[in-house]
Amino acid sequence: MEFFFWLSIVILFYIYIGYPLLLSLLPKQKIATRSDDELPTVTVIIPAFNEQGVIAATIQNKLDQDYPADKLQIIVVSDESEDNTDSIVNDFENKYDNVKLLKQIPRQGKTSGLNLAFQEIKSEIIVFSDANSIFDLDAMKALVSTFSDPAVGYVTGKMVYVNEDGSMVGDGCSAYMKYENHMRDLESSIGSVVGVDGGIDAMRTELYTKLNADQLPDFVQPLKVVEQNRRVVYQPKAILKEEALSDNGSEFRMRVRVSLRALWALSDMRVLLNPFKYGLFSLQLFSHKVMRYLAFVPLIIAFICNVALLGSGAFYNLSLFAQIIFYALAFVGHNNPESSNKWVGLAHYFCLINVAAAMASLRFVKGEKIVIWKPRQG
Secondary structure, three states: OHHHHHHHHHHHHHHHHHHHHHHHHOOOOOOOOOOHHHOOOEEEEEEEOOOOOOHHHHHHHHHOOOOOHHHEEEEEEEOOOOOOHHHHHHHHHHHOOOEEEEEOOOOOOHHHHHHHHHOOOOOOEEEEEOOOOEEOOOHHHHHHHHHHOOOEEEEEEEEEEEOOOOOEOOOOHHHHHHHHHHHHHHHHHHOOOOOOOOOEEEEEHHHOOOOOOOOOHHHHHHHHHHHOOOEEEEEEEEEEEEEOOOOHHHHHHHHHHHHHHHHHHHHHOHHHHOHHHHOHHHHHHHHHHHHHHOOHHHHHHHHHHHHHOOOOOHHHHHHHHHHHHHHHHHHHHHHOOOOOOHHHHHHHHHHHHHHHHHHHHHHHHOOOOOOOOOOOOO
8 A cells, every 4th residue: 555655646746846846957948039120920710609799809809919010910710609790790890801700510629620721721830819819919920930939830829718807817727837847948948838718829821730529629620730830839928818717517517528639539539649750849739738637546556545544654644634725725616606716716726626536537537528619618
């Protein structure tokens, strides 16, 4: 029992602390930037399904970007929306020459929508935005300027969660994003980022790969770029503000969905786990994604072994007490989602994403796939 307890602890330490420490010690690579007079043409793709409450603000946000209007095209792909999304986009289309509505009928999901929009693109760069993604006004220029480095094929920005009034979310998912953004900064500095947001990304049009409808574009597309020997990098100056999901159920369903599609993406792109061909990136992919999604396994083993070791010494008694307190805080957070206590929020969100990963893993083993879902309902 002691062996499995300590093995689980070592694995968990590596996943959350050891891997970031390793990245911080590796040699760094710099990224060049582009001057304003060299800015390329850009097409923003916005997939949408029943987004009448947010789509106007998102389109206007892209039109207001500090970017030359004659180099900017906006395509909204409506996935057979049933509300007023199409009419709202039509109003923009009639007013602005660089806004276009594409209708995807029948409904086929986000990935198919991106493939459809790609057929219309003639620009050098594609920018991906969610239907509720509000960029800082200099975000697009920050994203695109990063492509002045010819080794860069894909760029992801920095997402921060906000409340409905625009104020920053204090704990939970916000702390998780801070940790993820730090990881992306470290990974970008040594080569390529493993995971991106999807709500504020950009890539070279020439590198776009048509994906299957069930594939997660936010994950598979950048991996395809790495497969083509280009870098995927993080640009912290490109900031996206997005509303946090308002309830635990929606957040949990979203995490299950994303985790399940990511597991299938890892399966589809398992060739990148070959260290003899992809070297350091294989270690990154295994450490940041495979081990992270399976972290619930050593968490469970550590707890079970600790229970069995109760009474074997003061350390084991104390460690079990610490685990019980941690999970109790998570339970309090689950029952009191409005709690402002920092530690309650962190414990709850940590458990939420790991339970979601466990459920997604079970569904993955059963062969389940997700293609279509309702935005902001998970």
